[in-house]
Structure formats: C-alpha cells, structure tokens
Amino acid sequence: MSPRADPPSPTLAVYYGPATEQALATLATFPRVAVQAPLYSPEQLAALRRGGTRVLAYLSVGEDHPLGDWACVPGAAPYHQQPNTEWASVVVDAAHPLWADVLLTRAAQILEHTDGLLLDTLDSADPVATLALLRQLRGAFPDAALWANRGFALWPELPEVLRGAPDHGVLFEALSTRHTPCYALHDPPGLAYTAHWLAEVRRSGLPVHALDYADRPELAAAARARAAALGLRTFVSDRDLVWPGGWPIPEPVGPTPLEALL
Template sequence: MRRPLGEPIAFYYGTNQVDRLATFDRVVLQSDAYSEQDIAALVVRGVRPLGYLSLSEDVGPAAEWQRADRNPDWGGAFVHVGHPGWSDHVLAKVRAMRRLGLRGFFLDTLNIELTFPQDLPHLLTLVAAIRELTYPDYLLANRGFGLLPDLADLVDGVLFESFTSRWVEAGYAPWPPDVLEVHSRYAEMLLGLDIEVYALDYADTPRLAEYARARAARFGMPCFVGTRDLGTLPAR
C-alpha cells in the first residue's frame, strides 16, 4: 500500500536521513551519498529519488573539456559543453546512477546564457541525449531560462531556485522589489508551459522561510526552503 502523500519535494545533499526523506514525494540527492539499498528503501516507500547532475561545471580531476575558469562559489571548473568527452562523461554518469535505482535526475548549472551563450545549443543537445537515455525517468531542470521554450519539451519540471530569497554576506535576505517583479514574470511564463514548476529558496529564520513559501504558493509552486549547502532538512 502506498503511503499517504507527503511533502512535495526536498533538496538534501547530506547523508543518513532515509527515514526523514521518506516523508517527501520526490527528493533530490547526491547519488554518491546513498547506497543502492538506501535508494531502494526510499522507492519502496513511495518516494521518487532524483540524482544531482551538473551539466556545465565539473568538480572532477583535470580533463580536456574543462575551461580555465572556475565557479567562485563552489570551485567547479566551467566546461566546454559541446566537447564530445564531456557528453560521454555525463552520459556515463547517468548510466551509473540509474543502476542505483534512481527514478530521475536534477539537471543543474543550466544558466550559461550570460557567461557562455555559444554553448546553449550544445547544452540543449546534452539534455536531449539524457532524455533519450533515461525516458521515462523524471527530469527536473534548474532554471535554464535561456533554453526555453525548447527545454520544456525535454523535461518534466523546472525548478525556480532562489525565487524569493538569496544568500548575502550577513546570511540570507529577500531579493529587492525589482528582482522579485522580474522573477514573478518568469514564474508566470513557466506556469504557462506544460511542465511542473517548483521553487527552492534559502532562509535562516522562520519568518523569511514562511515569506518564501507564501510567495511561491501565490504562483502555485511547491517551495522547499533550505540553507546554502542544502545539508539540512527542515524540522517536521
């Protein structure tokens, strides 16, 4: 018997929380943090685990597809998305993650329209290759607004990360009003597409977390609120 519907989605990059994750319908996790048995334990309890995939940054050892520049926040090397070796590397990772029993993938680092716009067609091709390899698994894209509307034909859902709040030097804070207005217009555009839409926000106080959830709810978006490293789960 399937358990009652739980919270819609969680983003958790820590470990040792199988029981807590089992209270969500869908969870995004780092596949190397969980064993095949852990994944199976989630699936049998009605959870759909999604594995994290970065499509334009590489945190691995030096490789021919890497650019010289790195992400200043997380340290990963930016990549030449169209390099055949990068595509092979990503698809091999997808195959390995599927063998763990994952029920889909979270496609991250899609926002390259301002940094490497020449790679956008290659990025769309890579997403299409993942779609072909994994169908009918669930694909959730993180933002990727520069790839729309074509991206919507290849994925099942889009995540609007940092919809209402963001990291700042002092911790976390709402976006200023002009940015919130821009985000509202993007949300309306996403909701006009034939995909599921979620929000992910960051907060360190109950007040900011509730504000983020309430604002996302006005757009019909389930919202998960976490900390910057997504290493904690909210209290039940």
C-alpha cells in the first residue's frame, strides 16, 4: 500500500432513489450521474443536463425487473429464466429476440432525455448473447454514452464494444467494500480479485470510476483510502443507492482508515 493520499472527490454519482428537489440539487453538483430515468420527468432530466451534468440512464441487460412503467412478473415473458430474489428481478435468455426488442425499446425511451446508458447485470446472462445485445445497442444509438458496470465475464471483447461510443468507461462496483451479506471491507482474496480486474480494465485503456458501499464513516473512509492509493475516485453509498451525494468526505484525522480495518 502506498503512502496515504487524500481521497479525491467522485466525479460520478450513482443514485437510484426518487427525483426529489434535494436529490436533484445534489446531483447537479456532479459532472456525471447515473440514475433510473423512468423515475424522472423529462423536465427534471433536462434541467440536470442544462446545468452541465451528463446523465447516464440505468439499463439492466442481463436481468428483467420492474422500474417505473416497466412491468416484470417472473415467468410471464418467454425470455424469463431463473428469478433473482435478492433484487426482485429475473435473469433473462439474452439470445431471445423478444428480449432484444424490449431492451432496444427501453433504451430508446430513456435515451430520449439522457446522454447515455449505464449498462448493468452484464455478468448475469450468457456472455456471447449479452455481447450481441450490446453491439445492437451501440449500433442503434451511436451517439449515446456507454458505461459498463463491471462486465468482467465479457472480457476481452467488452472494451472494443464500449470504445465505439463517444463517451465510455467502466463503473467498478464494489472495488473495496461490499454490502452483502453485510457491509465490510473485502477480505484479502477479494481485494486481490478487484486489484486484478482493475489492472485488466486499465490495460484496456478504458476510463474507470469506482463505486463502494458503507454503513459507517470508517468503512466509507477505508473505501476512499484504497481507491486513492490505487489512483481512483470512488462514490460511496448504501446498498440501495439512495444517497444522492454518497457518504460525506470528512477531514482526514488519525490513522489511514484502510490500515485500521486490516
């Protein structure tokens, strides 16, 4: 671990809560935000973009789930496979043509008022079929930003798909901390795993921003300390991503938080 560095502020906020006045004001302070666009009015999204914030709309690629007007009754669609009870979603058959139609329709709807997509659940379905869906999305919306949440199961092909978008990158979720089965710093094998994949992402040349989880200030500080030591920015929030500004960044005092937890 390198000497302590003051953690830089995140430049990407990930917020899946409602579009309250306070949330909108906080999100407007970030250069880039990822939100669940169906929860916002076109006017709210336009206001964020007018202020200079680039808005990424969450889009689940490998799982179906209810969101806004998007209904999801497990087993009701021919592309549904096994349920993911932890998130009330359903893993899909990514090769099914009806799922491709649904995904493209949803993307068109949310891209009407946003700058691009945050592509999630990339590791849930068949990787070959998932890559084919991503290529369809890129071809259908060539001007849209494409950011991937992890997607390591799609390596080494994923970087080529993302680089076709004018604004692209990787959101490295749970770089240093987790929320399940409890909020905690990764154990040494887990830290080694994320360090390995960070090196792979950087080798690809893709921009990367981290996302971590915490339920207490010292865990949030530990996540920021490791990210800073790795030369990254991280947005630290709760499991449900309902804090628009994430954990506040306090003035550094005492020992390096990461070292204190190891």
